[in-house]
Amino acid sequence: xxxxxxxxxxxxxxxxxxxxxxxxxxxxxxxxxxxxxxxxxxxxxxxxxxxxxxxxxxxxxxxxxxxxxxxxxxxxxxxxxxxxxxxxxxxxxxxxxxxxxxxxxxxxxxxxxxxxxxxxxxxxxxxxxxxxxxxxxxxxxxxxxxxxxxxxxxxxxxxxxxxxxxxxxxxxxxxxxxxxxxxxxxxxxxxxxxxxxxxxxxxxxx
Amino acid sequence: xxxxxxxxxxxxxxxxxxxxxxxxxxxxxxxxxxxxxxxxxxxxxxxxxxxxxxxxxxxxxxxxxxxxxxxxxxxxxxxxxx
Ligand SMILES: [Zn+2]
Numbered sequence: 385x386x387x388x389x390x391x392x393x394x395x396x397x398x399x400x401x402x403x404x405x406x407x408x409x410x411x412x413x414x415x416x417x418x419x420x421x422x423x424x425x426x427x428x429x430x431x432x433x434x435x436x437x438x439x440x441x442x443x444x445x446x447x448x449x450x451x452x453x454x455x456x457x458x459x460x461x462x463x464x465x466x467x468x469x470x471x472x473x474x475x476x477x478x479x480x481x482x483x484x485x486x487x488x489x490x491x492x493x494x495x496x497x498x499x500x501x502x503x504x505x506x507x508x509x510x511x512x513x514x515x516x517x518x519x520x521x522x523x524x525x526x527x528x529x530x531x532x533x534x535x536x537x538x539x540x541x542x543x544x545x546x547x548x549x550x551x552x553x554x555x556x557x558x559x560x561x562x563x564x565x566x567x568x569x570x571x572x573x574x575x576x577x578x579x580x581x582x583x584x585x586x587x588x589x590x
Numbered sequence: 591x592x593x594x595x596x597x598x599x600x601x602x603x604x605x606x607x608x609x610x611x612x613x614x615x616x617x618x619x620x621x622x623x624x625x626x627x628x629x630x631x632x633x634x635x636x637x638x639x640x641x642x643x644x645x646x647x648x649x650x651x652x653x654x655x656x657x658x659x660x661x662x663x664x665x666x667x668x669x670x671x672x
Contacts, residue, residue, distance in 0.1 A: 410665075413665060413668060414661070414665060417656060417661050417664050417665065418656060418661060421656030421660065421661065421664070422655050422656050425656060425657075425660070426645070430645065439657070439660050439663075442656075442660065442664070443660070443663060443664050443667060446664045446668075447664070447667055447668065450668055494598060494630070496593075496594065496595040496598075499593070500593025500594055500595040500596065501593070501594050501595075502594050502595075502598075502626060502627075502630070505594075505626030505627075505629075505630070506626055506629040506630050506633060507626075507629075508629065509629050509632060509633070510632075510633055510636065513632075513636055514635075514636040514637075514639035514640050514643070515639075517636075517640065518639075518640070518643050523640070523643075524643065524644050527640045527641065527643070527644050528644050531641065531644065542641060546638065546641045546642050547641065547642065547644060547645050567602065570602065571599075571601070571602040574602070574634060574637055574638055574641070575598070575634065577637050577641060578633050578634055578637040581637060581640070582633070585633075
C-alpha cells in the first residue's frame with residue numbers, strides 16, 4: 385500500500401480526473417477522496433466540533449459530490465467545489481442538531497448611552513497586537529476556544545466568512561439569509577469575539 | 591459629527607473600503623477626535639486578524655490525510671449506492 389499522502393491534484397490534471405470519475409473508474413474515486421478528504425474533514429471539524437459528525441459530514445459530502453459529478457462544469461476548481469459541498473454537508477448536520485438555547489449576542493456587544501457614547505469605552509489599547517500574539521504558539525488555540533464561545537448562529541457566520549472565506553452572497557444562500565443580515569451578523573460576531581478576547585488582553589505589555 | 595454608536599456601526603464597511611468618500615472622511619475625523627473609538631477600532635481589527643489566522647497555522651500543517659477507515663467507508667458507500 386502506498387503510504388505517501390496523496391499528492392494534490394494540479395489544475396491541468398483536473399479534466400483527466402473528471403473524465404475518469406465520469407467513467408466510473410474506482411481508482412479515480414479513491415484518488416479524489418485521498419486528495420481532498422483531509423481538507424474537507426478540517427472544514428467539517430471546525431463547524432461541527434464533533435469528530436464523528438465531522439466524519440459523517442465528509443462522507444455525506446463525497447456521496448453528494450459523486451452524484452453530481454456529471455453536473456460539475458469546471459467553472460471553479462475542483463477543490464473549491466468540494467469545499468462548498470463539505471460546508472453544506474456540515475451545515476445540514478448543524479441544522480438537524482438539537483439546538484441548545486443560545487446565549488444572547490447582545491450581552492457581548494458594546495452598550496451605548498443616550499447621546500451615542502459607549503457605556504464602557506475601552507480605556508487602553510490591548511497589551512499586545514495581533515501580530516505579536518500570533519508569534520506565540522498557544523494563541524490560535526485560545527482564539528479557537530473563544531470563537532467556540534460565540535452564540536451558534538454568529539459563530540457559523542464568522543467561520544464561513546472569515547475562516548472558510550466564502551463571500552457574503554454564498555453565505556446568504558447557504559444560511560437562507562439576506563446579504564444584509566449576513567453582514568450584520570458578521571459585524572456582531574466580530575464585536576462579540578472582541579469582547580470575549582478582551583479580558584485576557586488588558587493590562588501592561590508583556 | 592457622527593456618534594460613537596454610528597462609528598461602531600460603520601466600522602466593518604470602513605475596513606472593507608465600502609464607505610463613500612464623504613462618510614469615510616467623517617469616520618476618520620471621528621477616530622482622530624475620539625480616542626476610545628480609535629482603541630476600539632484597533633481591537634476590532636486585531637480580532638479580525640486573529641480570527642482569520644486560526645486555521646492558518648504555519649507551525650502545524652493542515653491535516654491533509656484522511657483516516658483510512660473513512661476512505662474505506664466512503665468508497666464502500668459509493669459502491670453500495672450504485
Ligand atoms: Zn467615539
